Amino acid sequence: MENSHTTTAVHTDDGHSFSTKAIWRTFWILLIITVVELALAILYYETDFLPKHFLNGIFVIGTLAKAFFIIAEFMHLRYENRNLIMSIGVPAMLFIWFLLAFLWDGNSYKNLRNRYDSHYVDKYKAQPKEKEGEKKTEEGKKPGVE
Amino acid sequence: MAQAVPAGQKWWAGGRSPFNVEYGKLMMWYFLMSDAFTFGAFLISYGTIRFSSNSWPDPNEVFRSFPIIGEMKIPLAFVSLMTFILIMSSVTMVLAVGAGHNNDKKSVMKWMFFTILGGLAFLGCQAWEWTHLHGEGAWWGRNPFMNINGSPSSTNFTNFFFTITGFHGFHVFSGVIINIIMLIMTWRGVFERRGHYLMIEKAGLYWHFVDLVWVFVFTCFYLL
Numbered sequence: 569m570e571n572s573h574t575t576t577a578v579h580t581d582d583g584h585s586f587s588t589k590a591i592w593r594t595f596w597i598l599l600i601i602t603v604v605e606l607a608l609a610i611l612y613y614e615t616d617f618l619p620k621h622f623l624n625g626i627f628v629i630g631t632l633a634k635a636f637f638i639i640a641e642f643m644h645l646r647y648e649n650r651n652l653i654m655s656i657g658v659p660a661m662l663f664i665w666f667l668l669a670f671l672w673d674g675n676s677y678k679n680l681r682n683r684y685d686s687h688y689v690d691k692y693k694a695q696p697k698e699k700e701g702e703k704k705t706e707e708g709k710k711p712g713v714e
Numbered sequence: 715m716a717q718a719v720p721a722g723q724k725w726w727a728g729g730r731s732p733f734n735v736e737y738g739k740l741m742m743w744y745f746l747m748s749d750a751f752t753f754g755a756f757l758i759s760y761g762t763i764r765f766s767s768n769s770w771p772d773p774n775e776v777f778r779s780f781p782i783i784g785e786m787k788i789p790l791a792f793v794s795l796m797t798f799i800l801i802m803s804s805v806t807m808v809l810a811v812g813a814g815h816n817n818d819k820k821s822v823m824k825w826m827f828f829t830i831l832g833g834l835a836f837l838g839c840q841a842w843e844w845t846h847l848h849g850e851g852a853w854w855g856r857n858p859f860m861n862i863n864g865s866p867s868s869t870n871f872t873n874f875f876f877t878i879t880g881f882h883g884f885h886v887f888s889g890v891i892i893n894i895i896m897l898i899m900t901w902r903g904v905f906e907r908r909g910h911y912l913m914i915e916k917a918g919l920y921w922h923f924v925d926l927v928w929v930f931v932f933t934c935f936y937l938l
Contacts, residue, residue, distance in 0.1 A: 660750070671761050
């Protein structure tokens with residue numbers, strides 16, 4: 569059944585010709601970011617030259633950059649209608665809250681559990697490693713972790 | 715930049731698609747949004763459990779193997795290969811879509827063929843990785859690896875690994891099937907008769923999404 573022409577008129581003109589050059593340029597960018605991430609990961613494994621948290625930040629930024637390139641160029645979203653871009657971009661902002669809230673929750677669960685886990689307290693009594701001042705107002709009821 | 719809007723253009727006045735794409739393409743985008751949240755939920759739950767754990771296996775130790783060569787001094791080599799294969803197949807997919815714009819049936823077929831090949835290669839690699847890890851004793855409910863701090867690791871690690879890579883692999887598999895169908899349709903001249911290759915574009919969106927998810931899975935499991 570042919571349905572692609574039953575929609576109302578669609579302007580298939582992109583306003584720019586399909587550019588193979590941009591595609592290959594995107595490929596190289598993705599490749600270089602990936603190679604750099606891997607090099608850093610291996611370097612860290614061998615030498616511990618940077619704190620892991622800092623390295624993780626680099627990985628996350630690199631991943632987001634790759635994501636934006638794939639979506640914008642490969643999936644062509646950059647050249648689409650503003651309405652479509654917003655339809656994708658605005659709900660995606662939910663991910664920010666999603667990620668922060670759940671990671672914060674997980675971390676809080678770990679801290680609370682450690683504080684009240686006598687085995688853990690005995691083992692690590694020497695160092696008050698976990699933040700004792702951790703807020704107790706987190707209402708995260710995480711499912712049990714073995 | 716987004717498409718320039720001629721003066722007086724009313725996108726929401728009716729009589730046209732406000733998103734300036736055909737129905738099928740818009741629906742594919744909506745589906746991809748829903749799938750993105752599904753994968754996002756999986757990955758964020760993985761992050762939550764990991765954040766709630768005192769320690770976790772070191773991916774550099776767990777993922778050191780490579781087919782034929784065996785143990786590598788360089789960890790993560792195999793997964794780098796998998797990432798490269800998938801990105802390459804995304805590039806060939808875009809080239810297929812581009813050829814479709816030029817109504818170049820032969821090139822569309824050529825690039826779709828390479829995309830399918832890349833997808834199959836990725837699946838093969840993932841199957842090898844699973845087989846290898848299973849051989850080392852890892853599976854849902856079984857985790858032979860130690861945490862970084864030396865404590866015994868919980869089965870969360872393997873449960874999440876196999877579930878998420880399995881779910882992703884399933885998407886790659888279905889994507890390969892879709893691409894094969896696209897190739898056959900192209901070969902039989904279906905799109906030639908229609909006068910456009912929009913269906914290839916929609917399949918392309920799905921394939922790029924699969925690649926996009928892999929970028930995140932790769933980061934979460936192997937890098938972070």
